[in-house]
Amino acid sequence: MPDDENNAAEDCQRSRCPVSCILEIVGDKWTLLVVRDIFFDNHTFKELQSSPEKIPTNILANRLKRLERSGLVRRELYQERPKRYAYYLTEKGLDLEPVMRSLMVWSNKYIPGTVKLEDILKE
Amino acid sequence: MPDDENNAAEDCQRSRCPVSCILEIVGDKWTLLVVRDIFFDNHTFKELQSSPEKIPTNILANRLKRLERSGLVRRELYQERPKRYAYYLTEKGLDLEPVMRSLMVWSNKYIPGTVKLEDILKE
């Protein structure tokens, strides 16, 4: 059976806890990286593949579908023949910025060797 | 082979991106829920089992070990004979509060039916 056939994230809540609920949408090793990449101006499949973590293509395709279904990402046709889509964050997706920011702040404080938030922003 | 035998989170980085690095520690459906529960004064294995998401006991034991190894959680003997441990957040673990807070803010805004942050704090 193909994955992610039906059900929105809202339909399969383990509880009504806000932490638990958002983790059902972005709680895995890859989803937030895709959001990060789109946030930093990568929009095509190719561009999204090229991030340093080397996301497998099947996982990338799957996460883009999920993100679209959850309403965090919107697809836009940027070329007819062959049809090619670019991926953009919706407002809902863009609003994950504070989440990513707090993750980066923590990482910078506790994981030596991580690229500093200031350096990312002033690039 | 038993899982999580060696290697600290720092040893298996996919990249130096701060988002990616923290996701290698807490990027899954359960870890942050355990952190949340300890944060809200659940300290024994029993208490941590009792959260509404019904975490399987093997996953709970595994996540507590990982969290301890990552230095987010500290174990404390609270009873000899039989030896029983309680789990507490270290400063490093407590510093995930802004992350949880931003997750909750997003959830409250976008996922209808999630318990409001204010209601959690004033309980």
Next chain:
DNA sequence: TCACTTACTTTCAATTTGCAAGTGACTGTA
């Protein structure tokens, strides 16, 4: 025609999950 590109999909072995049952070390009750 042939090589090349983009955007995926498929295949399949290996890993991870999660339910259920089991275990060890006790305690409290009859």
Next chain:
DNA sequence: TACAGTCACTTGCAAATTGAAAGTAAGTGA
């Protein structure tokens, strides 16, 4: 002194997910 109960796990195992690699569809450019 049996025996039921509790707590903190561990083990077994089927099912689901992951991820590396190869395949495919629909083109372009030389």
